[in-house]
Amino acid sequence: MNQTISAKVPFSTANVGKCMCPKCSVQSKSKCVGGKLAKIKEALAKSPMNREEIPGIYCSTGMATCSDIDAKQPCICGSCAVFSEYNLGTAKPAGYYCRDGMAK
Ligand code: SF4
Ligand code: SF4
Structure with missing residues (x-):
């Protein structure tokens, strides 16, 4: 499957x-995200990974594929090492x- 990934942040394990x-x-109350996290080991073992199976790194892969997220809660990207590493x-x-x- 073709996946569009941000030129700024590599979609790497x-x-x-x-x-x-x-x-x-x-994301914490999302049943959809919970389901993906329960299978994250298998998802991480794939090469290439499938963005739909990784409920995170949206700065690289773009909008969440789960629709039951609550964007009224605070984003914590500012505390992330990827955020500082790539100067996001x-x-x-x-x-x-x-x-x-995704970050552009
Ligand atoms: S840290 Fe930011 S990008 Fe990640 S789930 Fe929270 S709001 Fe979304
Ligand atoms: S900045 Fe960090 S926490 Fe935010 S989406 Fe990217 S990798 Fe995830």
């Missing part, structure tokens, strides 16, 4: 490992990638 999205309250504070959008799409 290393970056998925640093991503804070699984700890974010925007100067990119657009600068957070809420799950809602607004």
